[in-house]
Amino acid sequence: MSANLPSDVAAPHHVLIFDHVRTNIGNGYHSSTGVFIVPETGVYVFIWSFRNGDDGAHSSQLMINSEEWGITHSNTAVNAWSQSTGCVVAHHVVSAVSPNQKPSNNHMHEKEESLKSKEDPSGEVNVTDAFPTNDVPGNLENKDVSILKSTQQEEFGRKERLLIPETQGAVVAFYAYMSSDLPSNVATPHHVLIFDHVRTNIERLLIPEVPGALVAFYAYMSANLPSNVATPHHVLIFDHVRTNIGNGHHPSTGVFIAPEAGVYVFIWTFRNGNGGIHSTQLMINSEEWGMTHSHTLTNSFPQSTGCVVAHVNKGDDVFVKTSDSSSGNIYSDSYGKTSFSGWKIN
The missing domain is CATH 2.60.120 (Jelly Rolls)
Known part of the structure; x- marks a missing residue:
């Protein structure tokens, strides 16, 4: 959106119009x-x-x-x-x-x-x-x-298409994070953030001429998680499944078991509030790959989102859990869902 949307326009059921287009391959x-x-x-x-x-x-x-x-x-x-x-x-x-x-x-x-x-x-x-x-x-x-x-x-009438070569191509993917806090005297205007801890940095990975099976999933929690359950190191169970191509996501445990080796993107989001404090971790087997945090005020309910790009092996477990810093409810209701999704990109 190229401008703010005033409150008298941002009323219930208003369709948001993203009028400034930077990319539109296929003109959809x-x-x-x-x-x-x-x-x-x-x-x-x-x-x-x-x-x-x-x-x-x-x-x-x-x-x-x-x-x-x-x-x-x-x-x-x-x-x-x-x-x-x-x-x-x-x-x-x-x-x-x-x-x-x-x-x-x-x-x-x-x-x-x-x-x-x-x-x-x-x-x-x-x-x-x-x-x-x-x-x-x-x-x-x-x-x-x-x-x-x-x-x-x-x-x-102006439709365009980005053609993907049938011959072998390449995948470029990276994921990195800052290894320490940035003090206020450094985090000044126009400071370039340096993500020095690199977890994934695939410069060139050949794609086989016969591609592997498609793997993708999307699920969310069907109900709020009360504070006496959302304790430290609790695995979040995303029991309402909307997409599960490859059957890798298991709604009874909240764990995605990779059906094929490859490079995956994982995105998770959680919602807490009303004075609650939570950090959530994206785990691959027993190793933390990503982490998000939300420390809320009374009557404040934000949504926190994390993203990880990782090469995983067939049979690896990928799941989201709370960390040491966890107290209060985790919400997933008609106002906002706590969700977990992922897809294989090669």
């Missing part, structure tokens, strides 16, 4: 409506972030058609500003236009009808739009579909 994102219309069927990762503050309270949802797939929340104190980030991995995301099909008025009518139903006659989830909205779930049947229609007709 529409900056006039804030809607991403899927150009090709597949598995997608959606990450969104919003910032509020000064006693503001907002939940933002990632919607696929009329269904909520993810939600984040931030309830701030006076003179406090918080950034909240969410991540969703969605499967069976279906293109709005079949391969080699040009958009037509008939197709646009079918697109409009598809917004009213999550399933097509074959029973496959028909997902065409994904976008974050404000506050509690809304109903896209009341949305002005003609705006989506006219935008789609305009944009498809």
Whole structure:
């Protein structure tokens, strides 16, 4: 978003419009409506972030058609500003236009009808739009579909595609963090942060001509975790599974067991508040790879997110647990979910 959104506009069910586009390969994102219309069927990762503050309270949802797939929340104190980030991995995301099909008025009518139903006659989830909205779930049947229609007709004429070579390519991936605190006399304006502790730094990894199986998962906790359970070294159990390609995530234990070796991205988010203090760790087997922290005030409920890029071996356990610094509830409800997701990138 190129400008702040005033409170009289950021009302419930308002679709956030990210109007300043830096990357749009495939022309699926529409900056006039804030809607991403899927150009090709597949598995997608959606990450969104919003910032509020000064006693503001907002939940933002990632919607696929009329269904909520993810939600984040931030309830701030006076003179406090918080950034909240969410991540969703969605499967069976279906293109709005079949391969080699040009958009037509008939197709646009079918697109409009598809917004009213999550399933097509074959029973496959028909997902065409994904976008974050404000506050509690809304109903896209009341949305002005003609705006989506006219935008789609305009944009498809300029469709571009990034071709991936069939021959062997390369993967570039890194993950690093700062090994110590940065004092205030150093953390001055325009200071470049130096992430000196490198955990992953793949400069060139050949991709086999026959790619391995796709692995991706996304799950969240279906209920709040009370303070007497959210004690130090408690493994968080993400029991509500939305995506589990490869069946690596185990909702009964909260552990992802890698079905294949490779480079993976893991993103987790947790929500606490009302004076609670929590640090959560991303563990690979018995080793900590990532850590996030949130120390809240009374009536303040922020969301904390972490990301790790790691090469894991087949059979490795990946999970999220609380650390030594943990007290208070961990929340996962209609305001914001505590979630865990990951996907294999090679």
